[in-house]
Amino acid sequence: MTLTPKGEARREALLDAVLRVLERDGASGVTHRSVAAEAGVPVASATYYFATLDDLFVSALRRATQQQVALFADLGEHDLRGFAEVMHDWAFTHRGAAIAQYELMFLAMRRDALRADAEAWYGALEHAIDPERLHPVRTRVTAHAIDGLLLRMLWLGEPSTVGEIEAAVREITSAISA
Amino acid sequence: MTLTPKGEARREALLDAVLRVLERDGASGVTHRSVAAEAGVPVASATYYFATLDDLFVSALRRATQQQVALFADLGEHDLRGFAEVMHDWAFTHRGAAIAQYELMFLAMRRDALRADAEAWYGALEHAIDPERLHPVRTRVTAHAIDGLLLRMLWLGEPSTVGEIEAAVREITSAISA
DNA sequence: CAATTTCTTGTACAAATGTACCAGAAGTTT
């Protein structure tokens, strides 16, 4: 029931493999076999650490969310340029990963157990916007707008440059705090 | 190559069936067989009208987006209450359908051919917010915030009552136009 | 070092899947 260090390492290697498969082929490409192949381990190893496909998805979502939260957490205060760079990186440079993460979120939507992860995401976003939480309402509205902007970037492919993204973010913050 | 009236009817029945399967079982539940069964037609009929699974998804997205756009289009101007009701209906009463539609959107993200549908969605949303397009910037920011709010409702399950949703929408519009 | 747990890996199998094919029915057009 407990994991040895080596076991833990292989488990994490498999989770990383899930994210890569997800990025490359989408949710429907994730199978025990494809993940095992991506990680370079036998099939039975994937089923040993993740008995069902469900386990695979749930654990992968946890990992992806944690990585995403860390991205925003490392950001300095009021660093709109840095913020725009993170958004650009996420929506364009790692577009596949971003789409994959949303796919996971929607796959997880039918599961109450994963609500905590969704809350963590919103918490990280709001913290990046207003670390001191001085204006709760304004912060919440801004977070929604940023979230919507991210979605728009993924769907329409614009704004597409760091400069345009920064402008859009300024548009949001100034429209809301004006 | 052209469809007879009867053929067109069956084609649409199949598309409706896709949306129902999607709502019930998610994207992974959509197969030629499950859709055919849901529509009460033989399997070969599903493959006749939609040669590949891809055709099925693309056509279903078109249909779902059109229905969604129509929902917003029927709305009166400055009817925040009505707007909140539409949002509540969509995110709670028909939560499965809403999730399904987003799933389709993300499935479609890797296809340029479907960008037009995404644009139609944004167009409808912005039109519902500001029919006369008097304040383009403000309207765009508001649309993003509303979009983010919708996502939040689906992920966190709140705000959950029509009243709370209307309050959240007012929060957005007043924060932005203030 | 013996006992016990954790891990590895090959193998097996029923079920489900995408897709193709075909013979004939129903419909449309000339």
Add this chain to the structure above:
DNA sequence: AAACTTCTGGTACATTTGTACAAGAAATTG
């Protein structure tokens, strides 16, 4: 009504799938 297209629905098949099992290697524990 003849010629043609569209549609129907049954059937077949190679692949891929999730999942299970078992026997042994490796690691951990007492």
